[in-house]
Amino acid sequence: MNAFGCATRSIAGEIAFRFRPEAIAFFAMADKSPAIASRMDSSAEAASSAGLSDPRQWVELHGDYLFRYALIRVRNATMAEDLAQETLLAALQAKDRFIGDCSERGWLTGILRHKVLDHFRQQSQERISQTESMPEELEGRFDDVGVWKHDPPLGPNEWGEDAAAQMQRKEFMAALRQCLDKLPRRCADAFILREMEATESGKIQELLGVSASNFWVLLHRARMQLRLCLEQNWLKP
Amino acid sequence: MAMNIAQKVPYAMMRLMARMMPPCKEIAALVSGSMDHQLPLRQRLSIRLHVMMCSLCRRYEKQLHLLRLGASHYAEPEKNMMEESLSKEARLRLEKALADSAK
Structure with missing residues (x-):
């Protein structure tokens, strides 16, 4: 099921991927690590691919991370909390379908990412469309x-x-x-x-x-x- | 603030060029567009030719790429250094919701 895929590539990796070669060379100076693409999955608590940790620990392990990930994007603390909660509950429902092809955090982030995109979609339907002119x-x-x-x-x-x-x-x-x-x-x-x-x-x-x-x-x-x-x-x- | 000659000459040149080719204002929009989709060859050439001669637009283009880099750091909670955490209430609510749901 698409909504429960892994966030396999980190955002930095995704973006570096889109750069032209000269821009990559330019930014390589800023990011000394050659393996920027693997950052997200290398976090200390990344579960082994064997399985997931006890869901009762998820809030402790990933709660703040998921909350911040959402807060950066939706820019509203209440909304970010709701999205983090929905994500953990959806993950709990789907935990038997976790096939261990990425870290626990990467998997949770993948679920949250879909919820964030849905949030943007819903919001745009509620708003009257207006064209922005240059101030x-x-x-x-x-x-x-x-x-x-x-x-x-x-x-x-x-x-x-x-x-x-x-x-x-x-x-x-x-x-x-x-x-x-x-x-x-x-x-x-x-x-x-x-x-x-x-x-x-x-x-x-x-x-x-x-x-x-x-x-x-x-x-x-x-x-x-x-x-x-x-x-x-x-x-x- | 009076302009010195080192500013006046390139400015006069850019004004002259602006009458024949897309000016800085259009180049700025094209540079942004080029970061999201493949522009037609003609427009890509306009940008390259323009930034070859215009140091301000060269800088603008470079800074938009820097902005993209900065935004990618900002996007990652592990790099973001944001201090906000889940509120205590939210944390309790979440833990309870997970426990209830796990039953």
Whole structure:
């Protein structure tokens, strides 16, 4: 059954997979480990493929992990708790179908991932669809012919040689979280599904109920606004 | 703030180019699009040609890829360093739900 598959490839691995070779070489500097793809399954408490641990221990072993995984994506603590609970209950129901092809945590994450995607789908049905236009804060960074303004300079600033390494730090995590909160909801949803869940574009359009062109606009705006927000809040001079 | 000559010249060049080719504003959108789907050859060439000449868009493209990298770290609870945990009530509720359901 599809909904109970493993989260076999980690997100970082999934994303590195999509990079062109030069980008991979570039980011390899940031991530010294050659085996980024196996990160998620190598956690200390990963169950041996022989079987699952006692379900009574699941909350202790994986509760916070599942809660955080959901919280990062749905950005609402109550919702994240509910999703973690639904996941553990669904896992309990399905535990006899666990065939041990991945770690316990990878298996639980796979279930949660489907619940998170369902959550996005349900939410998009409840919301009235609206097109996001570019706000003046972003639009106004270009001059009359569409070139980055130079006086005062409003183009991207240099982020420094070690920006990639800095992105492993707590300060970056906090800044990104704040910046995501400032995005219009649908922009944030599109960005999270694309860049954090590494979901395929067509699938996100279907989940969010938007046309392809609207989807590109949502992502373009999300990236532009996040880039600017990070520049202003994370790398303050 | 007055521009010095080192800023003025490339800016004037980019303005001139913008009249003939897609300007920075369009390139920014294309760069974003290129990260999600295969663009037609013509658009890919526009990007490459533009970033060859425009250091700001070159930087923009690089930073969007960095943003993607950062988002992938952020997405993993093990790397995220988030401090929030399940609340005590939620933890008890969950443990009870699991125990009830396991009966």
